[in-house]
Amino acid sequence: MTTTPELISVLAANAAPVRRLRHPMVRAAGWLLLAALVVVLLAVGQGLRSDLADRLEQPVFVISMTASLSTGVLAAVAAFLVGLPDRSRLWGLLPVPTFALWVSTIGYGCLTSWIGLGPDGVSLNETGRCLATLLLTSVPLSIVMLVMLRHAAPLYPRSVAVIGSLAVAAITASVLSLVHDLDATAMILAWNIGTTALMVGTGGVLGRLVFAWVRRSSLRW
Amino acid sequence: MAKLRRDRVQGLTPVAVASVRSPDAPSGRGRAHTPPSAHHDLDWSILMARAQDGDRDAYRLLLEEITPYVRALAARRHHDPGDVEDVVQDVLLTVHEIRHAYDPTRPFGPWLVAIANRRVVDRLRRLGRTRSRETVLTPEHETFPVVQANLHDEGSDRAALRRAVEGLAPRQREAIRLLKLQEKSLKEAAAETGMSVAALKVATHRALDNLKKMFSRRGDT
Numbered sequence: 001m002t003t004t005p006e007l008i009s010v011l012a013a014n015a016a017p018v019r020r021l022r023h024p025m026v027r028a029a030g031w032l033l034l035a036a037l038v039v040v041l042l043a044v045g046q047g048l049r050s051d052l053a054d055r056l057e058q059p060v061f062v063i064s065m066t067a068s069l070s071t072g073v074l075a076a077v078a079a080f081l082v083g084l085p086d087r088s089r090l091w092g093l094l095p096v097p098t099f100a101l102w103v104s105t106i107g108y109g110c111l112t113s114w115i116g117l118g119p120d121g122v123s124l125n126e127t128g129r130c131l132a133t134l135l136l137t138s139v140p141l142s143i144v145m146l147v148m149l150r151h152a153a154p155l156y157p158r159s160v161a162v163i164g165s166l167a168v169a170a171i172t173a174s175v176l177s178l179v180h181d182l183d184a185t186a187m188i189l190a191w192n193i194g195t196t197a198l199m200v201g202t203g204g205v206l207g208r209l210v211f212a213w214v215r216r217s218s219l220r221w
Numbered sequence: 222m223a224k225l226r227r228d229r230v231q232g233l234t235p236v237a238v239a240s241v242r243s244p245d246a247p248s249g250r251g252r253a254h255t256p257p258s259a260h261h262d263l264d265w266s267i268l269m270a271r272a273q274d275g276d277r278d279a280y281r282l283l284l285e286e287i288t289p290y291v292r293a294l295a296a297r298r299h300h301d302p303g304d305v306e307d308v309v310q311d312v313l314l315t316v317h318e319i320r321h322a323y324d325p326t327r328p329f330g331p332w333l334v335a336i337a338n339r340r341v342v343d344r345l346r347r348l349g350r351t352r353s354r355e356t357v358l359t360p361e362h363e364t365f366p367v368v369q370a371n372l373h374d375e376g377s378d379r380a381a382l383r384r385a386v387e388g389l390a391p392r393q394r395e396a397i398r399l400l401k402l403q404e405k406s407l408k409e410a411a412a413e414t415g416m417s418v419a420a421l422k423v424a425t426h427r428a429l430d431n432l433k434k435m436f437s438r439r440g441d442t
Contacts, residue, residue: 007310008284011317017275018321085319085335086327151322154315155339 067102075167083152393428
């Protein structure tokens with residue numbers, strides 16, 4: 001059994017110089033720049049949806065897009081702040097208002113587009129492309145955020161994972177709305193709320209495990 | 222960048238540090254309930270900034286100085302000295318692991334207190350889980366299931382019974398010895414003692430009654 005003075009000696013002997021973390025705002029901005037790059041690349045690669053100009057004239061679509069993008073930005077900022085020990089955990093509530101607005105516009109969209117939902121509204125091909133967009137957006141953003149926030153692992157893995165997942169989900173949902181013609185109720189629900197719930201839920205349940213794994217891997221490197 | 226920040230830390234006055242101290246620090250009476258003084262906080266900030274740059278002596282001094290403070294914080298929630306020391310070591314290890322996440326322009330006290338509180342709560346949860354799953358073994362748990370473990374008790378019972386039989390009247394003692402202890406038949410016992418079968422039955426019955434009375438008296442006392 002190691003005594004505390006022995007532990008202090010070991011730790012002091014292993015005190016290699018470390019590079020300090022940059023300000024959380026700067027780090028959040030870095031991650032958001034990466035997210036913007038992913039969005040641009042996807043928009044160039046897959047092309048924007050054909051009716052984007054028409055949709056941008058509809059207030060509900062604009063509010064929904066703005067709210068989802070804002071949720072992504074604010075959740076990213078909140079995740080980088082909450083991951084630090086000396087910052088208030090109330091920062092975690094930062095994306096809540098925009099998230100509520102985003103969810104409410106999805107609900108409004110459901111009601112208005114309910115009648116327009118036909119049996120052939122969404123084809124399987126479109127669904128497949130949607131899934132590809134979803135993975136291309138969420139996987140790299142999730143991995144980068146995990147690595148950037150690995151210092152939060154010994155402190156608040158679950159709350160940071162949930163807020164970080166919300167940021168990824170909101171950005172992913174925004175990309176899906178920009179790239180795909182998904183106005184059918186079921187698809188909006190499945191992709192927006194479903195994706196968000198899945199990512200946030202997975203982040204909450206697996207946050208501690210995944211963070212611990214990333215932490216061990218980074219120590220090996 | 223790192224050097225610039227360090228210079229800024231060393232340029233801070235105690236008053237400046239005190240004025241920006243976070244309200245997250247513990248409050249109340251006594252040494253354990255009060256945040257580190259502004260003087261300590263500034264010292265610790267400087268020591269940590271040096272430790273981040275690889276100064277081992279500064280790091281050792283810092284860890285030695287914060288240990289009693291962390292121990293006092295842990296002792297507020299844990300009563301077992303072993304648990305307190307485990308928490309102290311957990312906190313030191315966490316400080317070491319995420320020392321790059323400390324921003325020297327901010328006070329060190331709240332950063333440390335947040336980590337310590339987290340580790341204290343983690344330890345309480347772990348103890349709670351352990352207690353809900355495990356039962357403390359008593360001597361009864363150890364001796365009852367294993368036959369060999371109970372030999373001592375059996376031996377003492379046998380000796381008590383022997384003493385009780387010795388205390389019986391001679392005819393009763395003989396009847397018990399032949400019929401119960403040596404398990405002879407009534408005919409054999411009658412032939413050996415010269416008593417009639419009926420007299421043996423009466424003597425055995427009275428002997429058992431007397432033994433019951435003896436042991437019930439002993440049980441009452």
